[in-house]
Amino acid sequence: xxxxxxxxxxxxxxxxxxxxxxxxxxxxxxxxxxxxxxxxxxxxxxxxxxxxxxxxxxxxxxxxxxxxxxxxxxxxxxxxxxxxxxxxxxxxxxxxxxxxxxxxxxxxxxxxxxxxxxxxxxxxxxxxxxxxxxxxxxxxxxxxxxxxxxx
Amino acid sequence: xxxxxxxxxxxxxxxxxxxxxxxxxxxxxxxxxxxxxxxxxxxxxxxxxxxxxxxxxxxxxxxxxxxxxxxxxxxxxxxxxxxxxxxxxxxxxxxxxxxxxxxxxxxxxxxxxxxxxxxxxxxxxxxxxxxxxxxxxxxxxxxxxxxxxxxxxxxx
Numbered sequence: 001x002x003x004x005x006x007x008x009x010x011x012x013x014x015x016x017x018x019x020x021x022x023x024x025x026x027x028x029x030x031x032x033x034x035x036x037x038x039x040x041x042x043x044x045x046x047x048x049x050x051x052x053x054x055x056x057x058x059x060x061x062x063x064x065x066x067x068x069x070x071x072x073x074x075x076x077x078x079x080x081x082x083x084x085x086x087x088x089x090x091x092x093x094x095x096x097x098x099x100x101x102x103x104x105x106x107x108x109x110x111x112x113x114x115x116x117x118x119x120x121x122x123x124x125x126x127x128x129x130x131x132x133x134x135x136x137x138x139x140x141x142x143x144x145x146x147x148x149x150x151x
Numbered sequence: 152x153x154x155x156x157x158x159x160x161x162x163x164x165x166x167x168x169x170x171x172x173x174x175x176x177x178x179x180x181x182x183x184x185x186x187x188x189x190x191x192x193x194x195x196x197x198x199x200x201x202x203x204x205x206x207x208x209x210x211x212x213x214x215x216x217x218x219x220x221x222x223x224x225x226x227x228x229x230x231x232x233x234x235x236x237x238x239x240x241x242x243x244x245x246x247x248x249x250x251x252x253x254x255x256x257x258x259x260x261x262x263x264x265x266x267x268x269x270x271x272x273x274x275x276x277x278x279x280x281x282x283x284x285x286x287x288x289x290x291x292x293x294x295x296x297x298x299x300x301x302x303x304x305x306x307x
Contacts, residue, residue, distance in 0.1 A: 010258065012177060012265045013272055016234040032239030037169050097261055130271035131282040138279075
């Protein structure tokens with residue numbers, strides 16, 4: 001079983017296609033669940049605590065806005081855990097759940113630099129492009145299984 | 152919009168249990184099952200789950216072992232049209248549920264975008280085939296000039 005990071009990290013289609021093949025998608029919802037079930041957070045609707053920007057320092061420098069560091073405190077552990085990654089390129093503005101273009105760029109940069117197999121698929125707009133995306137993802141996941149078996 | 156921020160949820164023991172997870176079940180376009188059939192199937196499994204009927208399918212919450220078992224069974228109804236994903240908040244959580252607050256639920260827009268291509272994904276899973284896409288290229292400058300001159304000549 002391979003842990004696969006996905007981008008956008010809340011994607012239904014990417015997570016489902018990975019789960020169908022018996023692997024674990026690293027989705028943001030699991031991180032959020034950990035946050036909201038943490039009894040130490042006083043005000044549960046405010047999910048970011050003052051500790052988060054400090055944790056984010058592992059991924060971004062101090063000059064980087066605290067919003068990016070706060071977000072990285074949640075997304076960063078997923079990137080650390082990743083053994084492979086699938087990234088969607090060319091998505092329309094606002095696609096995904098992060099709400100911050102710089103965090104998106106930083107996360108994708110960290111995934112690309114992590115020395116793990118990364119598949120970059122183009123955001124599909126019609127049936128043929130969706131076929132290509134699904135085929136690419138299935139082939140990529142099958143290749144992960146083969147490399148895992150070889151190891 | 153202060154109501155969205157000052158919500159103070161009254162959480163039960165299940166809401167604090169880290170082993171309790173929530174999953175959303177989506178029924179893609181062209182599915183052979185309905186939302187109600189899915190919910191009935193969940194009830195018939197007899198597992199200790201909280202099941203919520205929704206417009207896109209259903210939402211289930213319970214111990215992770217029971218949830219994964221239920222999903223495995225429910226996928227068998229229509230493997231290519233039933234999709235599932237994790238959800239951080241429990242069903243009806245006042246911090247997310249639209250019944251208690253204003254505006255669309257967070258995550259709705261992503262769901263809306265992905266639902267548009269969900270039918271194509273189902274087709275790709277049902278009838279896998281190799282497809283080649285012609286890459287879109289910009290028009291060559293000489294060709295553009297020729298077309299422009301032709302059009303101008305015609306007008307004259």
